[in-house]
Amino acid sequence: xxxxxxxxxxxxxxxxxxxxxxxxxxxxxxxxxxxxxxxxxxxxxxxxxxxxxxxxxxxxxxxxxxxxxxxxxxxxxxxxxxxxxxxxxxxxxxxxxxxxxxxxxxxxxxxxx
Amino acid sequence: xxxxxxxxxxxxxxxxxxxxxxxxxxxxxxxxxxxxxxxxxxxxxxxxxxxxxxxxxxxxxxxxxxxxxxxxxxxxxxxxxxxxxxxxxxxxxxxxxxxxxxxxxxxxxxxxx
Numbered sequence: 263x264x265x266x267x268x269x270x271x272x273x274x275x276x277x278x279x280x281x282x283x284x285x286x287x288x289x290x291x292x293x294x295x296x297x298x299x300x301x302x303x304x305x306x307x308x309x310x311x312x313x314x315x316x317x318x319x320x321x322x323x324x325x326x327x328x329x330x331x332x333x334x335x336x337x338x339x340x341x342x343x344x345x346x347x348x349x350x351x352x353x354x355x356x357x358x359x360x361x362x363x364x365x366x367x368x369x370x371x372x373x374x375x
Numbered sequence: 376x377x378x379x380x381x382x383x384x385x386x387x388x389x390x391x392x393x394x395x396x397x398x399x400x401x402x403x404x405x406x407x408x409x410x411x412x413x414x415x416x417x418x419x420x421x422x423x424x425x426x427x428x429x430x431x432x433x434x435x436x437x438x439x440x441x442x443x444x445x446x447x448x449x450x451x452x453x454x455x456x457x458x459x460x461x462x463x464x465x466x467x468x469x470x471x472x473x474x475x476x477x478x479x480x481x482x483x484x485x486x487x488x
Contacts, residue, residue: 293474304379304466304478305420312474320475352420362408362427362470366420 266367285353292358294336298349377402379479398467409450414464
């Protein structure tokens with residue numbers, strides 16, 4: 263089944279403790295992206311990647327890191343999480359070029375205390 | 376910078392009636408794409424419909440149609456014959472030539488039986 267998977271789905275952590283949220287897709291998509299969703303603000307793009315070893319900042323990259331060493335994986339790293347990073351995070355992927363339909367993962371709900 | 380505005384935080388519609396969800400956008404890019412996504416209470420993001428900035432005709436997908444008025448920079452979603460399962464959050468989004476995707480704040484649609 264074609265899908266985008268994220269792990270973990272739920273995470274409660276403390277301020278300053280490094281964490282990684284994994285994202286993997288099995289559709290051989292070139293493009294992958296991370297978003298955070300906060301009430302009233304919709305989804306805001308954190309980082310995106312057009313292909314392996316190519317990443318770019320979105321609207322809200324501060325406090326986050328990403329890497330794209332393999333086509334299928336695009337982990338989101340919070341080196342020193344803070345409470346304002348409490349949010350619902352979505353990973354998404356799509357074919358590159360002019361293709362438009364993004365496939366979203368199920369979301370990861372992160373709480374930083 | 377690009378911006379998406381959804382002015383209706385919440386809307387009610389009677390089952391079987393049509394409803395229009397508003398979306399206006401602002402961009403200086405001549406080439407862009409407009410999307411609508413549905414987010415039911417379960418949380419996943421479901422792609423509904425896409426309109427390219429150079430498309431001559433309004434996009435349609437089943438009961439969904441996109442009323443694209445380029446001069447007014449609006450991309451309203453029309454849902455015909457509303458069903459109870461249409462109750463959800465709806466997000467308008469825009470992709471620019473650089474592949475960044477910007478979302479509006481969303482509209483919560485509630486379908487009344």
